[in-house]
Amino acid sequence: MKKTKIRATDNGPLHVQDVNELLDGLSQPLKVENEIWLCRCGCSKNKPFCDGSHNKVNFKDESRSKD
Ligand code: FES
Numbered sequence: 633m634k635k636t637k638i639r640a641t642d643n644g645p646l647h648v649q650d651v652n653e654l655l656d657g658l659s660q661p662l663k664v665e666n667e668i669w670l671c672r673c674g675c676s677k678n679k680p681f682c683d684g685s686h687n688k689v690n691f692k693d694e695s696r697s698k699d
Contacts, residue, residue, distance in 0.1 A: 640672070643693050644691070645671055648670060651664050651666055671685075673686040675689050
C-alpha cells in the first residue's frame with residue numbers, strides 16, 4: 633500500500649495523493665479517486681472537496697500572507 637501524501641497548495645486546497653479511504657462526519661466512506669483536492673478555505677459548495685471557490689474569495693494561506 634502506498635503512503636498517502638498531503639500537500640497544502642499555495643492559497644488553495646489540500647492536494648491528497650494515494651488516497652485509500654475518506655470518511656464523512658458519520659464515518660461513512662465517501663467515493664473518492666486516488667487523487668483528491670480538499671477545501672480548506674471553507675467556501676466550497678461541494679465540501680469536503682474543493683470546487684475552486686477559493687479563487688473567488690481570494691483565499692490566502694496564513695503562512696503565506698506575510699509575503
Ligand atoms: S480550497 Fe478550494 S474551494 Fe476551498
